[in-house]
Amino acid sequence: MNTYLPDVALTETSAALIPLDWVGMQGIQLPLLMDEPGQKYPLLAQADVQVDLADPSVKGIHMSRLYRLLDGFAEHQPVLPHTLYALLEAMVVSHADCLSSSARLQLRFDLPCRRPALVTAGLSGWKAYPVQVDAVWQGGRLQLDVAVDVTYSSTCPCSAALSRHLLEAAFRRRFVGHSAVDPEQVAVWLREHGSYATPHSQRSVARVQVRLPEQAASLHLMELIDLTEQALGTPVQTSVKRADEQAFARLNGQNLMYVEDAARKIQHALQDRFAASSVSVQHLESLHPHDAVASTSNYLI
Structure with missing residues (x-):
């Protein structure tokens, strides 16, 4: 039915004959099929997809071809390294008449995960982790980066020391002159x-990104999340009772950290597992109207 419809992309040329690095679409809404350990379900995502336009005489690419390939992928394929490879390769093949040799795709979505309470048996709740997947296909090779945002609690070591100093001073004033103190008196006091x-005890966010090996079998999202939360020790909780809240207070006291500490802890946990990684942490400070930030990366430039 399109035979008799005009197509200026074929009949006209651009005024400036210049190749373009990337052309495509962004913000495409679509459901995705996830395939992570314990996480096999559809979720809503946004996608950006482009190919290079190497032939300067071609006025425009075939947007509908990219869309249809992406739509078919979302409907039938789980998001895995080998399925992303096949999708991007097909996009390049679909634009052979434009001399395209590269394609890229960015996916953004929230990965839901049920997390148990710290101590209350049978109690759990849902937590959503923002995820970004960046895939680039070029010359038969796939470069695949995944990033997750992990929210945690951070308590400043200096603030904790100042708080303890106040407590010590008050204790000394109360029991000055006592050569011995009854434990029960101390407990009551x-x-x-x-x-x-x-004063520095706040919600904080770590943005963690890693490059997956070409032979990776999955996106390793849950592994990346678990490694990050274990390194920090104080991930935010979902459903809690008083015992869980008390356990969380203990965890914060046992894992005091500056923003520098948080970045180093995470990167240390990742460096033996992933060849390339970057960490960016943000402490949304409760004392100041500004935030504390730190970042580190071992990506090869």
Whole structure:
């Protein structure tokens, strides 16, 4: 039915004959089939997709070809390295008449995961992890980077020390002159007076990105999330009871960290597992109206 419809991409040329690095679409909404350990279900994503336009005499690429390939992929294929390879290769083949040799795809979505409470048996809740997948196909090779945002709690070591200093001073004032103190007296005093807040104790976010090996069988998203949360020790919780809240307070006290500490902890946990990784952390400070940030990377330039 399109035989008699005009197609200026074929009948006209551009005023400036210049090849283009990338041409395509962004913000395409589509459902994706995930295939992660314990995470096999569809979810809503946004996609950006482009190919290079190497032939300067071609006025425009075939957007509909890219869309149809992406739509078919989303409907029938799980998101895995080998399926992404096949999709991007097909996009390049579909634009042979444009002399295209490269294609790229970016996917953005939230990965839902049910997490158990710290101590209450049978209690759990959902947490969503923002994910970004960047795939580039060129010359028969796939470069695949995945990134996740992990939210955690951070308590400043200096603030904790200042809080402890206040507690120590108050204790000394109360029991000055006592050569011996009854443990029960101390327990009562601590219960009534032994609580000073730490001014730097806040929700924080780590952006973690790794490059997957070409032979990777999956996106390793849950592994990346688990490694990051284990390194930090204080991931935010979902459903809690008082016992879980108390356990979380203990975890924060045992894992005091500057923003520098957080970045180093994560990168140290990743460096033996992934050849290339980058970490960017942001502490949304409770003391200041600004944030503390740190980043590190071992990507080869």
